[in-house]
Amino acid sequence: MQAITRRLGQHSLRPTPSIPSINSIYPLSDHYYGGDHPRYGSTLASHKGMGHLVRKGTGGRSSVSGIIATVFGATGFLGRYLVQQLAKMGSQALVPFRGSEDNPRHLKLMGDLGQIVPMKYDPRDENSIKAVMAKANVVINLIGREYETRNYSFEEVNHFMAEQLAVIAKEHGGIMRFIQVSCLGSSLSSPSRFLRAKAAGEEAVLKELPEATVMKPAVMIGTEDRIMNPWARFAKKYSFLPLIGDGSTKIQPVYVNDVASAIVAALKDDGTSMGKVYELGGPEIYTVHELAELMYDMIREWPRYVNVPLPIAKAVAMPREVLVKKVPFPLPNPEIFNLDQILAFANDTVVSENALTFTDLSIVPHKLKGYPVEFLIQYRKGGPQFGSTVSEKVNPDSYP
Numbered sequence: 001m002q003a004i005t006r007r008l009g010q011h012s013l014r015p016t017p018s019i020p021s022i023n024s025i026y027p028l029s030d031h032y033y034g035g036d037h038p039r040y041g042s043t044l045a046s047h048k049g050m051g052h053l054v055r056k057g058t059g060g061r062s063s064v065s066g067i068i069a070t071v072f073g074a075t076g077f078l079g080r081y082l083v084q085q086l087a088k089m090g091s092q093a094l095v096p097f098r099g100s101e102d103n104p105r106h107l108k109l110m111g112d113l114g115q116i117v118p119m120k121y122d123p124r125d126e127n128s129i130k131a132v133m134a135k136a137n138v139v140i141n142l143i144g145r146e147y148e149t150r151n152y153s154f155e156e157v158n159h160f161m162a163e164q165l166a167v168i169a170k171e172h173g174g175i176m177r178f179i180q181v182s183c184l185g186s187s188l189s190s191p192s193r194f195l196r197a198k199a200a201g202e203e204a205v206l207k208e209l210p211e212a213t214v215m216k217p218a219v220m221i222g223t224e225d226r227i228m229n230p231w232a233r234f235a236k237k238y239s240f241l242p243l244i245g246d247g248s249t250k251i252q253p254v255y256v257n258d259v260a261s262a263i264v265a266a267l268k269d270d271g272t273s274m275g276k277v278y279e280l281g282g283p284e285i286y287t288v289h290e291l292a293e294l295m296y297d298m299i300r301e302w303p304r305y306v307n308v309p310l311p312i313a314k315a316v317a318m319p320r321e322v323l324v325k326k327v328p329f330p331l332p333n334p335e336i337f338n339l340d341q342i343l344a345f346a347n348d349t350v351v352s353e354n355a356l357t358f359t360d361l362s363i364v365p366h367k368l369k370g371y372p373v374e375f376l377i378q379y380r381k382g383g384p385q386f387g388s389t390v391s392e393k394v395n396p397d398s399y400p
Ligand SMILES: NC(=O)c1ccc[n+]([C@@H]2O[C@H](COP(=O)([O-])OP(=O)(O)OC[C@H]3O[C@@H](n4cnc5c(N)ncnc54)[C@H](OP(=O)(O)O)[C@@H]3O)[C@@H](O)[C@H]2O)c1
Pocket: 072, 073, 074, 075, 076, 077, 078, 079, 097, 098, 099, 103, 123, 141, 142, 143, 144, 145, 146, 152, 157, 181, 182, 183, 184, 216, 217, 218, 219, 220, 221, 226
């Protein structure tokens, strides 16, 4: 623990003697770590003494599921879908946020009054992490970032923070389930530092909490995604899309809501998903080029690509990597030319043969074509009904 907090630049926590590890959520312990401690200023009502997990209602938004989940990283893309699913079954979601009060504002409406509790915290201050976990019986870690900033390295965000959450959850003593969201393709031998840090994060969490569940989603698609949106923006702005390499890398994109459903399914099971690692890929494998075709089809533009060889793509992305920690001001976040992602996308990333998948959680993932990519109609020039699909289109170059 000392090592982790030192790496996070903070003072160490005093270890608690004889810490029980996490258990199945059935039955729920009535001990909450420091729930009544004045230092932990949670606004939640105390459930002390309620004994077993109390469930009430028909399972809808106004029911009580008994799950009180601290969702780290809930202000991000996956977070909103997960909080919505938790809230609609009557769970309480504690939403730690840094920065502005506006960051978690959209989440508050997802649940009944008082069910979504935004709590300001500092990811580098373990007391504030304890405060947001104090009343929880479930911890879900969605924290992650696929590029470095001046303040945060890949390792700190994707590895050390996960490790610290696991250590604190273990010390808490009342956390029944810990879900770590990692990334498909994470490996200690990956050429991408992000994927290496993700793999180290998984390992660290499982070392602390062998009963934790690890979810490894493939690249996620949805309204706020960070693949189809940047592609569509780029294609609209410059009338072409750079295809790094020749676009033949295989990926298995997954609809974001399915990943949220998988996490909820794991929470709701009888403990069978505890200590397991799930690889969450969509039902179809695409090449990067095929996925770009789907994007063009949705935005109703004629596809134009510029193949960018790997060394040139790396050269374009390199200056940010070199300068990010050196200049005294923040640099723009990389979208298409993110060096680490270029390295990650150099290899195929699909679900491995013997992995546990959606099927093991009784979920049938959605095909991308259709509703999951419908958000792209916002990029059609002339409005959502404009134009025709690529398959119906005539090549404009063939006009006289
Ligand atoms: N998006 C994908 O296609 C994809 C694919 C596979 C795996 N994943 C993984 O799935 C998880 C969720 O992904 P996502 O797309 O929802 O990510 P996201 O939109 O980037 O959100 C990441 C969350 O992590 C928080 N975070 C980032 N850096 C932080 C820091 N230094 N300190 C504290 N919090 C920090 C963000 O908080 P702020 O709002 O305060 O920045 C945000 O709430 C991540 O672990 C990601 O690596 C994502």
